[in-house]
Amino acid sequence: MNSIERVxxxxxxxxxxxxxxxxxxAKRLAxxxxxxxxxxxxxAAASLRAQTDAIVEANxxxxxxxxxxxxxASFIDRLTLTxxxxxxxxxxxxxxxxxxxxxxxxxxxxxxxxxxxxERVRTPLGxxxxxxxxxxxxxxxxxxxxxxxxxxxxxxxxxxxxxxxRAIHGCLCEGLRAAELPEAAIQLVPTTDREAVGExxxxxxxxxxxxVPRGGKSLVGRVQDEARxxxxxHLEGICHVYLDRxxxxxxxxxIIVNSKLRRTGICGSAETLLVDAEAPAGHLEAAVAxxxxxxxxxxxxxxxxxxxxxxxxxxxxxxxTEYLDAIISVKIVDGVDEAIEHIAEHGSSHxxxxxxxxxxxxxxxxxxxxxxxxxxxxxxxxxxxGEFGMGAEIxxxxxxxxxRGPVGVEQxxxxxxxxxxxxxxxxx
Amino acid sequence: MNSIERVxxxxxxxxxxxxxxxxxxAKRLAxxxxxxxxxxxxxAAASLRAQTDAIVEANxxxxxxxxxxxxxASFIDRLTLTxxxxxxxxxxxxxxxxxxxxxxxxxxxxxxxxxxxxERVRTPLGxxxxxxxxxxxxxxxxxxxxxxxxxxxxxxxxxxxxxxxRAIHGCLCEGLRAAELPEAAIQLVPTTDREAVGExxxxxxxxxxxxVPRGGKSLVGRVQDEARxxxxxHLEGICHVYLDRxxxxxxxxxIIVNSKLRRTGICGSAETLLVDAEAPAGHLEAAVAxxxxxxxxxxxxxxxxxxxxxxxxxxxxxxxTEYLDAIISVKIVDGVDEAIEHIAEHGSSHxxxxxxxxxxxxxxxxxxxxxxxxxxxxxxxxxxxGEFGMGAEIxxxxxxxxxRGPVGVEQxxxxxxxxxxxxxxxxx
Numbered sequence: 001m002n003s004i005e006r007v008x009x010x011x012x013x014x015x016x017x018x019x020x021x022x023x024x025x026a027k028r029l030a031x032x033x034x035x036x037x038x039x040x041x042x043x044a045a046a047s048l049r050a051q052t053d054a055i056v057e058a059n060x061x062x063x064x065x066x067x068x069x070x071x072x073a074s075f076i077d078r079l080t081l082t083x084x085x086x087x088x089x090x091x092x093x094x095x096x097x098x099x100x101x102x103x104x105x106x107x108x109x110x111x112x113x114x115x116x117x118x119e120r121v122r123t124p125l126g127x128x129x130x131x132x133x134x135x136x137x138x139x140x141x142x143x144x145x146x147x148x149x150x151x152x153x154x155x156x157x158x159x160x161x162x163x164x165x166r167a168i169h170g171c172l173c174e175g176l177r178a179a180e181l182p183e184a185a186i187q188l189v190p191t192t193d194r195e196a197v198g199e200x201x202x203x204x205x206x207x208x209x210x211x212v213p214r215g216g217k218s219l220v221g222r223v224q225d226e227a228r229x230x231x232x233x234h235l236e237g238i239c240h241v242y243l244d245r246x247x248x249x250x251x252x253x254x255i256i257v258n259s260k261l262r263r264t265g266i267c268g269s270a271e272t273l274l275v276d277a278e279a280p281a282g283h284l285e286a287a288v289a290x291x292x293x294x295x296x297x298x299x300x301x302x303x304x305x306x307x308x309x310x311x312x313x314x315x316x317x318x319x320x321t322e323y324l325d326a327i328i329s330v331k332i333v334d335g336v337d338e339a340i341e342h343i344a345e346h347g348s349s350h351x352x353x354x355x356x357x358x359x360x361x362x363x364x365x366x367x368x369x370x371x372x373x374x375x376x377x378x379x380x381x382x383x384x385x386g387e388f389g390m391g392a393e394i395x396x397x398x399x400x401x402x403x404r405g406p407v408g409v410e411q412x413x414x415x416x417x418x419x420x421x422x423x424x425x426x427x428x
Numbered sequence: 429m430n431s432i433e434r435v436x437x438x439x440x441x442x443x444x445x446x447x448x449x450x451x452x453x454a455k456r457l458a459x460x461x462x463x464x465x466x467x468x469x470x471x472a473a474a475s476l477r478a479q480t481d482a483i484v485e486a487n488x489x490x491x492x493x494x495x496x497x498x499x500x501a502s503f504i505d506r507l508t509l510t511x512x513x514x515x516x517x518x519x520x521x522x523x524x525x526x527x528x529x530x531x532x533x534x535x536x537x538x539x540x541x542x543x544x545x546x547e548r549v550r551t552p553l554g555x556x557x558x559x560x561x562x563x564x565x566x567x568x569x570x571x572x573x574x575x576x577x578x579x580x581x582x583x584x585x586x587x588x589x590x591x592x593x594r595a596i597h598g599c600l601c602e603g604l605r606a607a608e609l610p611e612a613a614i615q616l617v618p619t620t621d622r623e624a625v626g627e628x629x630x631x632x633x634x635x636x637x638x639x640v641p642r643g644g645k646s647l648v649g650r651v652q653d654e655a656r657x658x659x660x661x662h663l664e665g666i667c668h669v670y671l672d673r674x675x676x677x678x679x680x681x682x683i684i685v686n687s688k689l690r691r692t693g694i695c696g697s698a699e700t701l702l703v704d705a706e707a708p709a710g711h712l713e714a715a716v717a718x719x720x721x722x723x724x725x726x727x728x729x730x731x732x733x734x735x736x737x738x739x740x741x742x743x744x745x746x747x748x749t750e751y752l753d754a755i756i757s758v759k760i761v762d763g764v765d766e767a768i769e770h771i772a773e774h775g776s777s778h779x780x781x782x783x784x785x786x787x788x789x790x791x792x793x794x795x796x797x798x799x800x801x802x803x804x805x806x807x808x809x810x811x812x813x814g815e816f817g818m819g820a821e822i823x824x825x826x827x828x829x830x831x832r833g834p835v836g837v838e839q840x841x842x843x844x845x846x847x848x849x850x851x852x853x854x855x856x
Contacts, residue, residue, distance in 0.1 A: 400637055404845075425686035
């Protein structure tokens with residue numbers, strides 16, 4: 001039976017039980033062959049396709065509840081599953097099965113003068129706890145990526161996507177069974193009790209090796225306050241585009257519009273446009289006009305408001321807000337150094353971009369902006385593991401530790417050193 | 429003035445002040461050239477030599493107090509500085525100056541089909557908090573390694589080495605002044621108040637990016653309970669040597685003796701010998717005899733006690749004890765799988781070794797033992813960054829995150845992606 005039936009149990013005991021099961025499953029997964037893992041992924045993809053109707057039906061319960069609760073359209077959109085979106089999940093699992101198996105891979109090897117041979121070899125991290133919003137597809141993506149990297153996962157999706165996540169998780173379990181891998185390799189937290197998240201952040205008695213949070217401000221604050229285990233700080237994407245005095249306007253405007261509007265609900269979407277006060281006349285106007293024409297709400301400082309009556313006033317809060325919507329804040333800055341300062345103060349170390357044809361200014365910017373991804377003359381929407389050629393990702397890490405930027409299969413691993421000797425002992 | 433004069437200030441305010449100074453210094457260090465950093469290191473080495481007498485004098489105060497407090501000989505030995513040991517510190521700083529500068533180094537670069545060029549570039553971590561025992565030389569080593577990697581450091585040495593650390597820190601500051609780098613690049617916590625450690629573990633208001641603890645059990649427990657920032661879990665080295673049935677006794681015995689006795693006070697020293705119950709007659713006896721003859725106290729299970737009347741009984745505590753002394757525990761196990769189980773249960777994921785000529789058994793062992801360093805037919809005392817050819821190290825990390833095994837200059841860095849475009853926007 002699937003563990004998601006045990007919703008009645010006391011949350012602390014329940015969660016620790018998940019932790020123990022995950023630890024055992026992780027031991028088995030660490031030795032799983034590529035074939036076993038891929039069999040599970042392809043089996044899960046087949047099951048998703050076979051269960052499309054049931055998944056869409058389960059999703060309808062979540063969507064109806066979210067609509068009744070008056071959730072905004074962008075939330076409903078991220079929550080909603082269609083047969084096409086289920087198919088996209090299945091294709092995603094197939095793509096993950098095609099990635100190279102990172103485990104056991106030789107990262108480096110060298111021989112010492114005393115003939116000791118040292119190898120650095122990829123190993124799994126162990127047990128990964130994933131805490132995410134009400135985006136049902138993350139259940140499939142995150143579980144699959146963790147599995148491919150030989151890790152057991154404990155998934156806690158947003159409570160408003162619970163029925164959807166549960167249906168998807170059932171398909172993942174079917175894949176695991178087909179591969180004769182333990183079902184506890186991918187566990188979905190079988191309760192919407194918020195205390196379950198607290199237990200995960202405390203590490204489930206040492207069972208969880210790392211937490212991957214994917215969510216907004218409230219989750220950020222909670223993780224930062226409570227986490228007692230390492231966190232891949234995938235928190236917010238407050239991404240900036242800086243339009244420098246040296247920009248080529250014809251190239252720059254499409255990048256600004258694309259950075260904000262291609263998709264507004266992803267973390268690589270731009271939230272703030274910084275415009276150099278010394279930019280040629282018309283640059284600020286052109287950028288603001290293009291955004292407004294693209295259907296974007298523009299919130300600006302006084303100089304930006306002077307450009308167009310449709311520009312609304314930005315408050316202090318705007319500079320630190322991830323809108324995840326067709327809204328952008330616009331500020332005039334006194335050159336590249338004030339842009340860098342603004343980003344250091346208000347950014348989230350995710351993705352920031354400079355638009356300029358002056359390569360000296362660009363070099364200054366990319367050296368000093370300490371974000372996971374710093375772009376020159378390209379859209380912030382490229383902040384994506386697939387676009388980097390790194391395959392599917394579990395998110396874009398904004399911390400400095402272990403994994404930074406796109407977190408794909410390779411970033412979900414650790415390593416160890418294997419030292420091969422022939423009787424060497426160490427003198428003095 | 430040196431910040432170590434401010435001992436009167438309230439500890440919380442004092443520590444947060446250190447944090448703010450470190451954050452500012454880290455910004456400057458991130459842009460420091462190799463020449464600036466090396467000038468500081470060589471200046472510090474010169475100052476250590478010039479101040480040898482003063483350092484040894486300051487150290488005498490610490491040593492006298494430790495002797496009066498009845499500290500054991502091994503503690504006094506690690507605490508004591510001689511002119512030779514001061515010279516060794518200076519040589520250590522010079523060696524660090526000769527290492528390549530990791531910062532700005534290109535770790536990888538590739539071009540995407542859309543012509544975006546992606547570079548992965550090494551960056552500093554930021555501010556590193558180092559918490560260590562009363563080993564004065566760590567002050568120089570840790571401060572220098574952090575500096576070379578472009579990081580500001582906040583050093584908190586054991587309170588019984590305070591006068592020594594302060595004298596050494598003065599030399600580091602002299603080097604920083606000579607290079608016109610901020611003195612706050614390397615700060616020594618100017619108080620022996622234990623609450624200072626608590627403040628560091630809470631991250632000093634977000635100032636500390638990572639904590640590197642180097643110490644014994646009590647520090648371990650405290651760090652695990654209290655740390656609210658990432659930790660390079662350099663905690664204990666409970667290292668095992670497993671003597672397999674397939675071992676070559678002539679090769680194995682010297683490795684066992686060297687693993688335990690070459691130096692007993694380092695983390696790579698073996699603490700437990702596991703002997704295969706199916707090892708040929710005489711193997712256990714030979715290993716135990718060699719250890720006893722080498723002056724090692726042997727604590728064994730019943731089978732080991734039967735070998736020699738000098739073998740004392742091991743209690744349950746022995747299997748999880750880092751002796752840091754000439755003591756070893758010996759246990760008979762039922763083959764390689766029980767050895768692996770014992771290591772999983774009692775080890776510290778630091779360094780473990782198998783002695784066997786059977787390469788199948790060795791492959792089984794190195795694949796399944798999840799320690800940072802797994803050796804085959806070589807002494808555990810090779811667990812050392814220098815012996816790995818990685819240069820000086822701040823410790824051997826036993827966690828799975830970011831840095832694992834020897835933590836040298838490269839491991840004290842992070843990275844970012846720089847994406848160079850020519851107007852690329854992302855379609856769909």
